[in-house]
Amino acid sequence: MIKLLNLIVGGTAGTLARYFLTHITYHFLGAGFPYGTLLVNLTGCFIIGVISTFSSGTFFLTYNHRILLVTGFCGAFTTFSTFIFESANLIKSGEFVKASLNITLSIVLGFIVFKAGEMIGKTL
Numbered sequence: 001m002i003k004l005l006n007l008i009v010g011g012t013a014g015t016l017a018r019y020f021l022t023h024i025t026y027h028f029l030g031a032g033f034p035y036g037t038l039l040v041n042l043t044g045c046f047i048i049g050v051i052s053t054f055s056s057g058t059f060f061l062t063y064n065h066r067i068l069l070v071t072g073f074c075g076a077f078t079t080f081s082t083f084i085f086e087s088a089n090l091i092k093s094g095e096f097v098k099a100s101l102n103i104t105l106s107i108v109l110g111f112i113v114f115k116a117g118e119m120i121g122k123t124l
Contacts, residue, residue, distance in 0.1 A: 006064050010072015018077050044081030048074050052085060 021043065022036030029035040051069050054061050061069070074081050083106055090099035 002064055003067050006068035007072045010068040011076040014073040014076030017073075041078050041080040044074055044078035045084045047077070048081040048085045052088075 018040050021040055025036040025039050048070060051061070051066070051074070070082075070085075083102075087099045087102050090096075090102060
């Protein structure tokens, strides 16, 4: 039950943080470039980097803390941070081919699937 509560609290906080940070950024920098999304994704990468360091020795984070912060908050804030974290872990463990494959497939296939979704959406 505590795991579910951590997901709900972290997810809610991450969603709200993403919404407000994106809109504040667009208010100040305009919407001609996706500054808000870029800032959210970079901030999420920074946050998950800090959390991963805390989890590996600097501070002790319990499983429930990681559920709250990584899966809940960062997962709702941006999945890009998780993508970077998982790719970095593959590199850290010497799995360079898998890391490269993950990065390439995520970007290329993500764009292809997005375009396919657009085409299907136009036909409906």
